[in-house]
Amino acid sequence: MSKSAPDNIVQLLVKETGLKIEQVSQTVSLLEEGATVPFIARYRKEVTGELDEVQIRQLQERLIYHKELNERRQTILKSIEEQGKLTVELQSKILVCRQKNELEDLYLPYKPKRRTKATIARERGLEPLAEKLLTASGTAIDPLLSAIPFVDTENDVVDAEAALAGAGYIIAEQFADSAEARAVVRELTWKQGEFRSQLARGKAGTVSKYEMYYDFSEPLRQVPSHRMLAMRRGEKEELLRLSIVAPEEEILQRLCKLLIPATSACRDWLRFVTEDAYQRLLAPSIEVELRLQAKKAADDEAIRVFAENLRNLLLAAPAGSRRVLGIDPGLRTGSKLATVDATGRFLEHVTIYPHAGSGRIEPAKKDLLRLLQNNSVEMIAVGNGTAGREMDQFVRQTLKAAGLKLPVVMVSEAGASVYSASDIAREEFPDLDLTVRGAISIARRLQDPLAELVKVDPKSIGVGQYQHDVSQTALKKSLDEVVESCVNYVGVDLNTASWALLSFVSGIGESLAKAIVRHRDTEGVFERRNELLNVSRFGQKAFEQAAGFLRIRDAKQPLDNTAVHPERYSLVEKMAADVGVTVSRLISESGLLAKIDLHAYVSNDVGLPTLADILAELKKPGRDPRETFTTAAFREDVMEMKDLQEGMRLNGVVTNVAAFGAFVDIGVHQDGLVHISQLADRYVKDPNQIVKVRQQVQVRVLEVDLQRKRISLSMKTDSGDASERPQKREKRTEKQTETKPVTTDLASALEKSGFRVKKKK
Numbered sequence: 001m002s003k004s005a006p007d008n009i010v011q012l013l014v015k016e017t018g019l020k021i022e023q024v025s026q027t028v029s030l031l032e033e034g035a036t037v038p039f040i041a042r043y044r045k046e047v048t049g050e051l052d053e054v055q056i057r058q059l060q061e062r063l064i065y066h067k068e069l070n071e072r073r074q075t076i077l078k079s080i081e082e083q084g085k086l087t088v089e090l091q092s093k094i095l096v097c098r099q100k101n102e103l104e105d106l107y108l109p110y111k112p113k114r115r116t117k118a119t120i121a122r123e124r125g126l127e128p129l130a131e132k133l134l135t136a137s138g139t140a141i142d143p144l145l146s147a148i149p150f151v152d153t154e155n156d157v158v159d160a161e162a163a164l165a166g167a168g169y170i171i172a173e174q175f176a177d178s179a180e181a182r183a184v185v186r187e188l189t190w191k192q193g194e195f196r197s198q199l200a201r202g203k204a205g206t207v208s209k210y211e212m213y214y215d216f217s218e219p220l221r222q223v224p225s226h227r228m229l230a231m232r233r234g235e236k237e238e239l240l241r242l243s244i245v246a247p248e249e250e251i252l253q254r255l256c257k258l259l260i261p262a263t264s265a266c267r268d269w270l271r272f273v274t275e276d277a278y279q280r281l282l283a284p285s286i287e288v289e290l291r292l293q294a295k296k297a298a299d300d301e302a303i304r305v306f307a308e309n310l311r312n313l314l315l316a317a318p319a320g321s322r323r324v325l326g327i328d329p330g331l332r333t334g335s336k337l338a339t340v341d342a343t344g345r346f347l348e349h350v351t352i353y354p355h356a357g358s359g360r361i362e363p364a365k366k367d368l369l370r371l372l373q374n375n376s377v378e379m380i381a382v383g384n385g386t387a388g389r390e391m392d393q394f395v396r397q398t399l400k401a402a403g404l405k406l407p408v409v410m411v412s413e414a415g416a417s418v419y420s421a422s423d424i425a426r427e428e429f430p431d432l433d434l435t436v437r438g439a440i441s442i443a444r445r446l447q448d449p450l451a452e453l454v455k456v457d458p459k460s461i462g463v464g465q466y467q468h469d470v471s472q473t474a475l476k477k478s479l480d481e482v483v484e485s486c487v488n489y490v491g492v493d494l495n496t497a498s499w500a501l502l503s504f505v506s507g508i509g510e511s512l513a514k515a516i517v518r519h520r521d522t523e524g525v526f527e528r529r530n531e532l533l534n535v536s537r538f539g540q541k542a543f544e545q546a547a548g549f550l551r552i553r554d555a556k557q558p559l560d561n562t563a564v565h566p567e568r569y570s571l572v573e574k575m576a577a578d579v580g581v582t583v584s585r586l587i588s589e590s591g592l593l594a595k596i597d598l599h600a601y602v603s604n605d606v607g608l609p610t611l612a613d614i615l616a617e618l619k620k621p622g623r624d625p626r627e628t629f630t631t632a633a634f635r636e637d638v639m640e641m642k643d644l645q646e647g648m649r650l651n652g653v654v655t656n657v658a659a660f661g662a663f664v665d666i667g668v669h670q671d672g673l674v675h676i677s678q679l680a681d682r683y684v685k686d687p688n689q690i691v692k693v694r695q696q697v698q699v700r701v702l703e704v705d706l707q708r709k710r711i712s713l714s715m716k717t718d719s720g721d722a723s724e725r726p727q728k729r730e731k732r733t734e735k736q737t738e739t740k741p742v743t744t745d746l747a748s749a750l751e752k753s754g755f756r757v758k759k760k761k
Contacts (some may be wrong), residue, residue, distance in 0.1 A: 507545025
């Protein structure tokens with residue numbers, strides 16, 4: 001065990017995760033030694049007991065949490081000890097704390113404070129009075145009479161009322177600082193509180209997308225992510241006023257029972273003090289805390305949806321090593337055409353103007369056909385932005401007239417402009433115009449979406465929900481983990497990958513990735529994996545973490561083009577020798593693999609899980625785990641929204657998945673919404689259970705609003721009234737939560753929730 005992960009943390013992780021202590025202990029050790037999650041999940045299965053990436057990341061997150069908790073615990077203990085107030089009982093409570101907010105509650109009475117009413121009262125010598133009134137027991141006494149001896153005009157205690165008020169401030173602060181009291185208020189407010197949204201003062205008559213939230217309330221712990229983030233955005237724009245309405249009567253009853261001694265002689269007066277402590281100190285403090293907690297929960301859900309969408313987009317099926325023509329469509333400025341070879345290397349570009357008047361159509365056709373012929377193009381990728389469908393139609397008509405049969409695929413342009421202006425694009429194509437870089441990126445996205453999209457900030461790809469409203473730190477961390485997971489899942493060609501792609505390989509990072517590319521440019525392509533050790537600052541640890549995820553085509557060592565880790569090469573060589581063949585022949589003749597008895601190779605160092613992975617890799621060396629590439633065909637008679645009719649069935653591609661449904665590109669420059677209630681004939685809790693980004697689906701048009709540019713779609717198989725079930729669902733929700741019902745107009749619900757529909761230019 002690493003000394004930085006104490007045994008008590010391991011025990012806590014075992015309790016939290018339900019995993020075996022050996023799994024937790026050994027996984028934590030690997031993490032502490034600097035091993036990456038993809039490496040541990042793939043190449044240390046026997047050590048972790050076959051934990052997957054999700055479980056390992058969960059352990060990693062909780063490990064960090066408890067280490068931070070321990071550090072904060074030590075800081076707090078030191079602070080209280082320096083004040084001379086650390087008792088054995090308090091120390092025990094602090095040591096057993098497992099939640100950060102509970103730890104801060106215990107520290108609150110000893111935490112340095114700004115000057116408060118209670119502080120001023122203490123300075124005026126009223127603490128003895130407060131202590132007397134709080135501890136008085138037996139027959140009821142008059143607190144005001146008890147306060148008379150503490151009148152001190154020289155100290156601004158002008159009368160008994162002022163003295164009594166000061167004592168009340170002291171006791172109220174003591175009550176508010178009580179960890180037990182804060183726990184009671186926190187629990188009841190979270191369980192029974194209502195989250196309320198109202199129109200901000202001075203905004204009466206304002207028309208906005210937040211109108212459904214002008215008078216809205218919902219149980220605090222039931223507010224879905226998209227509504228919480230929409231309301232918070234409305235508050236930020238100063239249109240909404242948000243608050244938490246707590247069950248005050250029950251809270252006060254619990255607080256009085258907890259804080260006021262049963263035998264108190266000042267019981268009635270202490271009730272007023274308790275009420276003051278709650279309303280003036282506890283309620284505002286806990287409301288801030290719970291609003292942050294609800295915001296974090298909303299963030300977590302939005303980030304989860306974003307991460308899932310990004311994963312599906314990055315793992316979309318690649319067209320593979322084919323020569324591609326990429327087209328960045330345009331109207332006034334023309335369409336930029338660029339060709340790349342099978343490895344993505346830029347070949348040639350030209351600008352055509354097929355939509356700038358009939359006199360320019362023929363020259364555009366000639367340039368297109370010349371580019372196709374000169375570069376032996378095998379596929380055509382058309383960006384789906386401005387003039388995308390018009391260009392798609394132009395290309396298809398030109399091909400048909402020329403008797404050519406080439407696949408034409410609409411490709412998402414999301415983030416292409418961001419890439420075009422990025423440092424990476426300038427490094428790759430310093431002499432090319434931004435728009436030409438965009439056309440090259442579109443072509444490469446068709447060849448390999450993962451390799452090209454890693455060059456773009458994930459937030460610019462357009463598959464998120466409220467991405468600017470959530471914690472940017474948490475969002476970046478989650479999305480980086482998704483990219484890392486996808487890159488290592490697929491594997492990377494060491495000799496063609498950009499430094500941006502290499503930087504996400506286990507154990508490498510940006511600095512080493514750039515060093516690899518520099519070495520490749522000066523020394524030539526890598527012929528073996530172990531040549532990585534010749535790269536500046538590329539040590540054994542980095543090699544261990546990265547080697548298994550890197551591929552070398554036509555390598556001298558055939559295993560270098562597989563996911564078999566170099567540490568297992570000798571094992572594979574022994575398998576080949578036992579069968580009586582070379583490693584190359586063992587890989588090329590799959591029938592030989594059937595002769596291998598994996599149990600014969602089990603040892604203390606390697607078990608069946610790793611051996612099974614090795615055998616699977618030998619059967620399909622260098623295979624791409626992504627799905628087979630297919631294309632979606634849009635209807636040629638449906639080009640714009642005005643061509644749509646209710647009831648029409650169309651092919652489409654999912655462009656984004658949100659908590660309330662999915663957006664689908666049906667080829668009319670405007671994505672349609674399939675509300676969650678229209679995704680299937682059964683109840684759907686999570687849209688990701690039904691659809692994923694880039695999935696090809698068939699939809700039915702429910703409603704077309706040309707004025708507001710909104711399209712409602714359905715994926716149900718029934719032919720009845722498609723709007724009936726959503727309305728029933730809303731009524732059921734209203735009955736369950738007893739809140740203001742959500743509008744059943746899908747388009748209005750979308751706008752009012754603050755979700756921005758991706759619009760085709």
